[in-house]
Amino acid sequence: MTKAKICFIGAGNMPRAIIGGLVASGYDPQLIHATNPSAPKLDAMRADFGIHTSHDNLAAARDADVVVLSVKPQLMEAVCRELSPAIDKQLLITIAAGIPERRYHDYFGKQVKLIRTMPNTPMLLGLGMTGLYAPAKIGEADRALAGMLMQSCGDILWVEKEEDINKVIALAGSSPAYFFLFVEAMVEAGMALNMTEEAARHLAQQAAVGAAAMMKANPEQSLAQLREAVTSKGGTTAQAIATFEQGGLRPLVKQAMGNCIKRAEEMANTF
Numbered sequence: 001m002t003k004a005k006i007c008f009i010g011a012g013n014m015p016r017a018i019i020g021g022l023v024a025s026g027y028d029p030q031l032i033h034a035t036n037p038s039a040p041k042l043d044a045m046r047a048d049f050g051i052h053t054s055h056d057n058l059a060a061a062r063d064a065d066v067v068v069l070s071v072k073p074q075l076m077e078a079v080c081r082e083l084s085p086a087i088d089k090q091l092l093i094t095i096a097a098g099i100p101e102r103r104y105h106d107y108f109g110k111q112v113k114l115i116r117t118m119p120n121t122p123m124l125l126g127l128g129m130t131g132l133y134a135p136a137k138i139g140e141a142d143r144a145l146a147g148m149l150m151q152s153c154g155d156i157l158w159v160e161k162e163e164d165i166n167k168v169i170a171l172a173g174s175s176p177a178y179f180f181l182f183v184e185a186m187v188e189a190g191m192a193l194n195m196t197e198e199a200a201r202h203l204a205q206q207a208a209v210g211a212a213a214m215m216k217a218n219p220e221q222s223l224a225q226l227r228e229a230v231t232s233k234g235g236t237t238a239q240a241i242a243t244f245e246q247g248g249l250r251p252l253v254k255q256a257m258g259n260c261i262k263r264a265e266e267m268a269n270t271f
C-alpha cells in the first residue's frame, strides 16, 4: 500500500466515510489528516480513526502528497483560493458534485493536477462505488494513486468523458439515499399495519441487504430474472409489483435521476 500523505479539506459525512474505509482497509491513519473549522467532527474522527486533525488548511495541504477537496460545492472557490499558496506538486482529488475540472484552475489561479471523483457513503464499510475522471494530461502514477485510494473503500469505475461523472452521481453518488427512502417508506407502511418500527426496520433492511447480496452474487442472472424468482404467478408479490408498475415507478426513477443530473449541470454553471 502507498505511503502517500493524504489530507482532507473538510471533515464532513463523505470524508468520514472515505477515511473510515481507508483505515479499515489497513491504510496507516498517521498518513491521514483532516481539517475543518469546527472541533466536534475533528474530535470524533481522531477518536474513531486515530488520524491527525487540525483547523489549518494551508499547513495540512503543504504537508500532503494528496489533497482531497471535500467541502460543499458552494464553498469550493473560497477554499481553493485560500489553499492556493500551499499547492505545488500535490495531486488534488475533488469529491464535489457539479464543479467542472477546468474551473479549479481558475479557483487556484494556476494550473493544478486534479482528478474528479464521485464516491458514495458506503465507502465507510468498504462497499463504496466511486466514479473517477482524469483529464488527458494526468499521468499514470497519479491515476493509479487515486484509483488505489478509492478502491481500498469499494469498487471504482473510470469514465472517459467528464460529463459522465454526472451520470455516476445519479447512479451511485446520490443513490444510497434513494434506497434509504424506499426502505423508509416500507417501514412507515409496516408501522401503519401496527408493527413496531424496530420490527419493520429489521424485516425491510435485512430484505434489502439480502437482495443486494443476491444481485452481486448472481451477475449471470438479469435483474428481471431475480425479480421473477420471487414473483409467484397469481401470488402476493405479483400484486405488489403490479402496483409499483401501475403507479409509474420506472418513469419516476428516470425522472428523479434526470433531475439529479440536471442539478449537477446547474451547479457546474453556478459555482
Ligand SMILES: NC(=O)C1=CN([C@@H]2O[C@H](COP(=O)(O)OP(=O)(O)OC[C@H]3O[C@@H](n4cnc5c(N)ncnc54)[C@H](O)[C@@H]3O)[C@@H](O)[C@H]2O)C=CC1
Binding pocket: 009, 010, 011, 012, 013, 014, 015, 035, 036, 037, 038, 041, 057, 070, 071, 072, 073, 075, 079, 095, 096, 097, 118, 119, 120, 121, 173, 174
Ligand atoms: N455526502 C455524500 O454522500 C457525498 C458527498 N459528495 C461531495 O462531498 C462534498 C462534501 O459533502 P459532505 O461531506 O456530505 O458535506 P458536509 O456538510 O457533511 O461536510 C462539509 C464539511 O466542510 C467543512 N468546511 C466548511 N468550510 C470549510 C473550510 N473553509 N475549510 C475546511 N472545511 C470546511 C464543514 O464544516 C463540514 O464539516 C460535497 O462537495 C459533496 O458534493 C460526493 C459524493 C457523495
Ligand SMILES: O=C(O)[C@@H]1CCC=N1
Binding pocket: 097, 169, 173, 174
Ligand atoms: O447531494 C449531493 O449533492 C451530494 C453529491 C452526491 C451525494 N451527495
